[in-house]
Amino acid sequence: MSKSDTILIVEDEMIIAANISLQLTQLGYNVIDIIPRAEEVLPKLKQQIPDIILLDINLKGDLDGIELAHLIQKEYKIPIIFLTANADEVHFNRAKTTNPYGFISKPFKKLDLQRAIELVLIRIQEEKMNNPNETETFVISDSIFVRSHDKMIKININDILFIEAERNYCKIHCKEKEHLIVSTLKDLEDKLNVKSFLRVHRSFIINMHHIDEIASSHIVIAKKAIPVTAELKKQLLLHIQKV
Template structure:
């Protein structure tokens, strides 16, 4: 990755969390924050979009780390590295069902943390390598007239066209925002735009394609969809207005 990898730390022991944060910063990673409660994870992820989540299995509160992972995975496909001081068989088997990228047993050394993250980043880079034809073939969306099948957590899932709000470019991949979930696709926005049905979708900015049926407001330099202000390029505004008149 050609940008600092963003990591969220979910750990209720603040001394341990602060130490991890310091180590990650020294290794060149960007810490998006330290969260102590499972209930706080989803709002943080929505706002900060970390690339990796370091997640303590034994969290205080209603949600432990494994339940927190399940809640997060209902909406986001973000790699998880578990931190645990209790690696018993029961917890391990529960944690396996969330498909973590790694386990780190407490107390751990700096090298343990470094290697687990480096291996995770390496797997991410391999999966996001746009130059790999095999990767693209396995992850490219399959588009029909009324739906898109996208790869999500090792399987293809159906996303109705009418449920897609907008799509945002993130370097050499893009993120679909639907009414209920987000999906990260290994394809450029340009590549996806060329496959999408013109009846519903229009590129209004170099980084955004929108489902025009979901536009709530049009301002001078942006549109609003589901309370999200999305930039609108001057050169593309006229085309958008024309399309809206023909609906």
């Protein structure tokens, strides 16, 4: 359990959201963003996956927090803690259908927030230990099979442009689409033992066949600028000659 765990706050009362953010920061957690509207959450998740989402049930707009939670769960497996000032039976029963990792009733104390987060992080670790197959990855000939939620997806290795780390997740960028999987970049690096792939940054593995540009401090693949250190750039140039 690490205090570098990331948290996304979805709360339309900005004074409350700012107070939550301050308390979490004081506890040592990394608040990646505060989002006031449900419609802005899924685009944010395509950019960065948090470890936990703190989600207000009574969001203003077309979607409330419970409806948003259902949409999130169709694409991601992210623990959700509901924030609510309305703890009536109707809201509680609706919220239960999303299998949240917890509820925090407003107003709450800093200790309530701290304990809720710590209990969720413990549960996350226990789930990982009890589900070792969740991060399975298989490389067979010219394809890689990765586990995404409850199924295995086949990806043609030549179609992979680069792989980007997002904490306990990896985003595999391909020619046509992206695949978000539960895996560390190190695990994929160990299993994806292919000459054309090289780790050029702590957060990136690239397919050298798809490099469009090599600059002084970055490379470009499919219009994406990927950072590379001077030392790794030397290794990259040597590897390119051998590929």
